[in-house]
Amino acid sequence: MEPNIKLRVSQIEKSFPGVKALNKIDFSVRKGTVHALCGENGAGKSTLMKIINGIYKPDTGQIFIDEKPVKILNPIHARSYGIAMIAQELNYVPEMSIEENLFLGRLPVTKYGKVDWKLLRKKTIEFLSAEGLPYKPDQKLKTLTVSDIQMLEIIKAINNKAEIIVMDEPTSAITQREVDILFKKIEVLKSQGVSIVYISHKLDEVFQIADDITIFRDGTVVESHRASDLDMDKVIALMVGRKIENVYPKEEIKLGDxxxxxxxxxxxxxxxxxxxxxxxxxxxxxxxxxxxxxxxxxxxxxxxxxxxxxxxxxxxxxxxxxxxxxxxxxxxxxxxxxxxxxxxxxxxxxxxxxxxxxxxxxxxxxxxxxxxxxxxxxxxxxxxxxxxxxxxxxxxxxxxxxxxxxxxxxxxxxxxxxxxxxxxxxxxxxxxxxxxxxxxxxxxxxxxxxxxxxxxxxxxxxxxxxxxxxxxxxxxxxxxxxxxxxxxxxxxxxxxx
Ligand SMILES: Nc1ncnc2c1ncn2[C@@H]1O[C@H](COP(=O)(O)OP(=O)(O)OP(=O)(O)O)[C@@H](O)[C@H]1O
Ligand SMILES: [Mg+2]
Structure with missing residues (x-):
């Protein structure tokens, strides 16, 4: 077995009514690396990550952190193992303010056990200004665009002092400039020994930052390699099980009125x-x-x-x-x-x-x-x-x-x-x-x-x-x-x- 394995799953299975989402999954992430997951829609990537984050329970199989077997009961429990996740489908309460969202699940409390709003405000302001974000702490999430919300989610997860960060399609709604910010942050995290699982359909991004790549198809792991041993065409072929000839099927049409x-x-x-x-x-x-x-x-x-x-x-x-x-x-x-x-x-x-x-x-x-x-x-x-x-x-x-x-x-x-x-x-x-x-x-x-x-x-x-x-x-x-x-x-x- 390879040394420095931070996270490993073994023989994980998960079924939903009518689908076997995951079938005997073996997968591991090395410490201080970015491990990309690629696979078509419905291949099972998010399901596996939700299991690691304690959102779903696996039907069978084992999760190991630092080679110790663990049972992850829920996302808060996952956080105690140093796991943080940026979810694919952004989950937020539109009526909630930025400060509540940022500190959700860990709101500061006073000695009387009530939420310490003053401290929350102070922490939020510190946080926002450190990140150079132009928002007001009491701004409701519904006033933000998807890309703002995604950026907040990213920064929230990164600032959580996690050891394993799962990023499920983190760049689906942000622009190149913000992608660059994210990638710089990922480099820093890596150098601090943080392991990152990176899920994306944007293969150019994957090849830009991944150390390892695992390809999923129909609930199974097809192959897992060092990124340097793969290229985009190979990954696509492994993902879809066939070759796609012409990516843009645009035809010449005579325009009308x-x-x-x-x-x-x-x-x-x-x-x-x-x-x-x-x-x-x-x-x-x-x-x-x-x-x-x-x-x-x-x-x-x-x-x-x-x-x-x-x-x-x-x-x-x-x-x-x-x-x-x-x-x-x-x-x-x-x-x-x-x-x-x-x-x-x-x-x-x-x-x-x-x-x-x-x-x-x-x-x-x-x-x-x-x-x-x-x-x-x-x-x-x-x-x-x-x-x-x-x-x-x-x-x-x-x-x-x-x-x-x-x-x-x-x-x-x-x-x-x-x-x-x-x-x-x-x-x-x-x-x-x-x-x-x-x-x-x-x-x-x-x-x-x-x-x-x-x-x-x-x-x-x-x-x-x-x-x-x-x-x-x-x-x-x-x-x-x-x-x-x-x-x-x-x-x-x-x-x-
Ligand atoms: N809560 C659920 N209930 C029923 N079926 C589910 C549930 N979650 C996922 N599935 C099914 O499990 C399979 C795997 O889905 P999953 O979301 O893990 O795919 P994915 O690889 O993340 O795809 P995408 O790239 O589109 O995000 C799909 O067939 C999906 O319909
Ligand atoms: Mg998904």
Whole structure:
């Protein structure tokens, strides 16, 4: 056995109703190293990490820390073993303040056993200023963006003096600048002997920081190697068990008339003079740094947020969009970036999460026609390769990528003309990404239009016909396909005009 093993699991098994999530897992992490876990959506990565963090109990198997067998009962117990975890699906109470969130489970108390709010405030201020974070301690979490919340989670876990830190998709919602901050912190942690388990679908990140890589497939460990003995193609092949030829299935489509035109859209304090269009058969992209205003513009167009002035034209006609209902009536749909907050109805079944968009088709004459519902939804799921034990499974127990496919199916069931996708591939594996890209291409081929907001430049460049770049609530640049390059996008993304 290798010396310096900090964490080891042996023959771990875990089943959920209808799925064997983990099958005889052997896996170990060396002290002071970064060990990456790669695998498609639903491969079992998060399940194993939740077992290590005491959220789930394994059916069988053993966990060893410093080669001593341990039983981990719950996350607080895990912390006593020096384990901290940045969860994949950010778990927070929107109504809670930053200070409460930061010190959750370890709020300082006075000698009378009450929460010491003064000390809490002081500690929070110290913490925030040490990290250079511009938030107020009593700010509610619901006022922050996903990327702010993710950054807070990261910093919270890192500052916990943990010996093992599990990071489950830590960079899914943050920008390159913040990724760089995180990676610097990881280097420091490593040098202090901290072990890190790093889960990510972004393989370039994995190769940037991992010492070891373990590949999961369908609940088993396929292979485990030093990162230097692997390369990206090998990892992808091991993950999916097949080769993916062309990552971006973009086709040349002859563009038709303008389908959607946005004219001088303004929302005081949020965005200003937004002008853009998308034609039939076209895929356009929106690039920019987090906070540039891209999501806000899309939300306004989709009728979620009010606008101050400007208007929206569809097929050359002015349309009034004051609510999501108006938007759907105009055959425009939007996939949200914050799946957990706005997308899924966690405890309802995958079927209901999809069929909610077509209730009028399945509820009529005073009855819900379940057989039809099953048929329509089932067909779409198999077309999109949604992996679920059954149509009755609550959506919250699906892996992230499969939840995303269900939400996409929900909107595709409405047969939209315009599909707005806000960070559609966040936290999604290569196989599922490819299926989403294929669907975008399909839409374009049928003379419909796609608008994709993304922070991943390679996918914008790979899939779009044109890219708009935003910064500080304004469109600062527009690039034609022949002009696409990461540098010019970044230049516009930071320019002020
Ligand atoms: N609480 C649960 N109840 C039922 N099934 C579950 C539960 N949690 C996970 N599963 C199932 O276990 C399998 C493994 O899921 P897991 O979340 O570990 O995958 P993952 O590798 O983390 O995927 P992703 O990359 O999408 O995050 C999936 O089939 C998932 O649907
Ligand atoms: Mg996961």
């Amino acid at each position: 303008k389908l959607l035109e946005i004219k001088d859209l303004c929302s005081t304090g949020v965005f200003k003079n937004i002008n853009f269009h998308v034609s039939k058969g076209e895929i356009i992209g929106f690039a920019g740094l987090v906070g540039a205003g891209r999501t806000e513009v899309m939300r306004a167009i989709f009728g979620l947020d009010p606008i101050t002035s400007g208007h929206i034209m569809k097929d050359g006609q002015k349309v009034e969009i004051k609510s999501v209902k108006d938007s759907i009536k105009n055959k425009m749909v939007m996939l949200t970036e914050d799946r957990r907050r706005y997308g899924i109805i966690p405890i309802r079944s995958v079927m209901e999460n999809a069929s909610i968009s077509i209730l009028e088709k399945i509820i009529y004459g005073g009855y819900a026609h379940e057989r039809e519902e099953r048929k329509i939804v089932g067909e779409y799921f198999s077309k999109m390769n949604v992996k679920t034990p059954s149509l009755e499974t609550p959506i919250q127990s699906l892996s992230g990528g499969n939840q995303q496919k269900v939400l996409l199916a929900k909107w595709m069931l409405r047969n939209p003309d315009i599909l707005i996708l806000d960070e559609p591939t966040r936290g999604i594996d290569v196989g599922a990404k490819f299926e989403i890209y294929k669907l975008m291409s399909e839409m374009a081929k049928q003379n419909r239009a796609v608008i994709m907001v993304s922070s991943e430049l390679p996918e914008l460049i790979g899939m779009c016909d044109r890219i708009y770049v935003m910064n500080q609530g304004k469109i600062t640049g527009e690039l034609q396909k022949s002009e696409f390059c990461q540098e010019s996008i970044m230049k516009y993304a930071t320019s002020t005009i």
